[in-house]
Amino acid sequence: VIRDLTIAGLGSGGLYCLLATGFALIYRPTHQLHIAYGVVALTGGYLFGSLTTSAGLPLVLALPLAVLIGAALGSLVEALLYRPLIASPLSVLLTSFGVVYVGQNLLQWVYGPGSVRPDVSDRWSDTVDVGIGQMSWIQIMLFGCAVVVAAAIMLALQRTSLGRALRALSIDREMAEVTGLPVKGLTTLCYALGSGISTLAVCIRAMDVGVSPTGSVSLVLTAFVGAVVFGQRLILAPVGGFAVGFLITALLYFVSGEYQTTSVYVCLIVLLFGRALTSRANAARKQRSYARDLAARLARERASSAPPEDVIDGLATQEAGSR
């Protein structure tokens, strides 16, 4: 059982790792809740399908092209729709709902309500022995892409000036703007990177199960939970995504078919609460230890410099007498 779970978990862990990383790359630096994240990625996935079927492109051309289109689409949404509204976070949020509403219906209109599968060779579904069991090429690809992307993002965030700029942006946007960082350009870049990564994830998964127009909400939800589950830091998002992927795989293994979706949502909600409650408990603990330190310091100071008790008493009687 554990071996099966590990194999399946590596694949879906890779998928959710990519999704969470892409989401965090947009959410953390820009502080915008980009609900249309899922729709943009799904559009990229559908176009990937079209590129392989109608245009007949081979996978090596179609996949990078689809990722580029997804990235362009994401930054277009940001530049054309969100940027004019940047002063009001609620307006940006409402607009992103509008994009979901329009995008989902457009996709359904163009591609129909069923799922679309890209036309790639069946070879990709073949399994190979990876030491601990059989993994399909698609699973290997998901896992590999996730590792490469996560490592690249983590390194870039730590080592490059661009990464530092993004981290500065995610800590304090206004300060970053004051210090002269090109905030607008960085925002567009974040949207492009995030959308490209999520499109990559959706495209690879589409080779296995296809894309359907209704999955966008659950996609955003899982990406969000993965991005926030281990805390506020951008760099923890890939790890969080991986963990969520593993958890969901385990859940799907033990829960019967009918209740799978329900259990995933329950799990996501529990994770949200778990994180909130632990961070709250941490804050309370910090506050308590701070209060203890303060009390100890006060006691020390009092012991070293305060006049003896009898002096205070004497002063008090004197004051009472003079009145």
Add this chain to the structure above:
Amino acid sequence: MNYYYFLGTTILINVLLSTSLGVVLGQAGILSLAHSAFMSVGAYFSSFLILQHGAGYVTALLGGLAAGFVIGIVVSWLSSLLPESDHILFYLAAAVLATEVAAHWTSITGGPNGLVGIPRPTVLGHTFATQQDYMWLVAVVVALGLLVILRFSSSRFGLVVRAMRDDPVACRAAGWRTLPLQMTVFAVGSAMAAVAGVLYAGQLQFIQSGAFEVHLTLLVLIFVVVGGMGNVYGAALGAVLLTALPELLNKMALDPTVQALLNQVIVGLILIAFIRWRPSGILPERPVARAPKGALS
């Protein structure tokens, strides 16, 4: 003729949905994406009371209202445990979960097949059997609901709720506890949505979990934004205009599926355009000219 009565009833129900979300979103500033879920709570609970316990219509209506209120309190309290940035995703997850529960809790909700044969209401011995009759009943209930919402938003309480939306810190500094305020306003909005759900169940006489998906909340959200956030009349106007609009668009007489999708695309574009160029909606929120009696005590 029947068609127009049906459309009229739909518009009335949407007016109640829209104004109730208007209270939660426009006046309290809480973006509740679980609104359609509360509608389903009302619809399922009242139908459950009628079909399985033979309850009267008024009892079922009040039961639906109470269920919406109580669950609204619980959801609002739960959301208060989360950091503010998580609220929207929590509501979204709760809404999807509600649809999932409705699709699987077969003994109460009929599962994926839904509930069939919900009778037309009988009040004081009179059965509202025809569509026309039913529209008048709905009109009365919606008018009562609107009255509650109007009273609520013009009261001292409504004023404090707006203050909480604009500056929660100042509101707390003035001695108000914001959590109970938030919970109450959320629950009132949810209860009204549940009433809309009861009316919806009576109109179609059939309910299914698919009808209450997050998509519906987004549509109601569009009513509110287009009509005017924070203005009760605005939210009502938005619902009337945008419920009637697809009926006009249907005159294009395309293939029904394509037409439905096209209508939704147009409605979504209207939302984006309004937020961009007229964020206050058709009827903007009016500033409070004069403090209601007792507001400063």
